[in-house]
Amino acid sequence: MSRLLSRRFTRRLLSNLVSAVLLVLFSVHARADEISIWNFNDSDLATDHGSGTLNSNFNPANILFAAGSTNNARLGDPAGQALSLQGGTSNANNGRSITINVSTVGFANIIVSFATQGTSTGFNSNQFQYSLDGTTFIDFGSPYAPATAFGSVPIVFTLSSVPGLNDNPNAAFRIVFNGATSSTGTNRIDNIVVEGSSETIPEPATAVLLLTGLTSLYGIKRRRPGTARWRSPI
Ligand SMILES: [Ca+2]
Numbered sequence: 001m002s003r004l005l006s007r008r009f010t011r012r013l014l015s016n017l018v019s020a021v022l023l024v025l026f027s028v029h030a031r032a033d034e035i036s037i038w039n040f041n042d043s044d045l046a047t048d049h050g051s052g053t054l055n056s057n058f059n060p061a062n063i064l065f066a067a068g069s070t071n072n073a074r075l076g077d078p079a080g081q082a083l084s085l086q087g088g089t090s091n092a093n094n095g096r097s098i099t100i101n102v103s104t105v106g107f108a109n110i111i112v113s114f115a116t117q118g119t120s121t122g123f124n125s126n127q128f129q130y131s132l133d134g135t136t137f138i139d140f141g142s143p144y145a146p147a148t149a150f151g152s153v154p155i156v157f158t159l160s161s162v163p164g165l166n167d168n169p170n171a172a173f174r175i176v177f178n179g180a181t182s183s184t185g186t187n188r189i190d191n192i193v194v195e196g197s198s199e200t201i202p203e204p205a206t207a208v209l210l211l212t213g214l215t216s217l218y219g220i221k222r223r224r225p226g227t228a229r230w231r232s233p234i
């Protein structure tokens with residue numbers, strides 16, 4: 001009777017251990033962490049969560065702040081204010097940009113997202129770019145045109161196809177604005193989020209070794225004296 005109970009206990013223990021390993025393997029792939037967030041609620045370009053910088057070569061007179069949104073807000077941030085960029089005199093800001101520098105050291109599968117809206121004479125052809133060295137910028141995706149209201153769906157650029165952005169101290173992102181047709185035409189931007197997977201993902205070989213070790217231990221436990229055949233734990 002006690003041997004039967006011991007066998008059942010061992011089987012349950014090994015089953016739980018295998019389940020725990022599988023849970024860990026799946027969970028490390030599912031989680032993403034914010035690296036840096038700009039909510040513009042304090043009406044400046046300084047980051048509001050995490051570390052990173054945001055700069056612009058717009059005419060400073062055309063870098064304003066106006067009512068924001070909870071679209072893409074994180075960590076309970078209220079709508080507050082949003083960045084509001086104007087076309088400027090003679091639409092001088094067409095072709096100008098905002099640039100974000102964020103170290104992604106310790107992170108992979110980088111995603112950049114934000115909420116935006118634009119007026120009818122504001123920028124309507126905006127190109128997202130990334131940089132691996134902070135100097136050379138590369139177009140990513142097609143130019144986007146903001147909707148007329150923030151709505152509830154953010155603009156999202158998933159950069160997992162650019163492994164050079166993983167674990168990169170010089171990672172940078174840029175939006176180049178174009179298409180404004182009046183000096184007071186605007187785009188508002190709120191809740192810029194740079195995020196990535198922060199966990200160390202186990203190598204597949206490591207996972208296989210771990211599972212093999214567990215099942216082997218159980219096989220040894222169940223092997224009877226004089227019996228060479230390995231018995232499945234399942
Ligand atoms: Ca805001």
Ligand SMILES: [Ca+2]
Pocket residue numbers: 039040041042043044045046047048
């Ligand atoms: Ca700020």
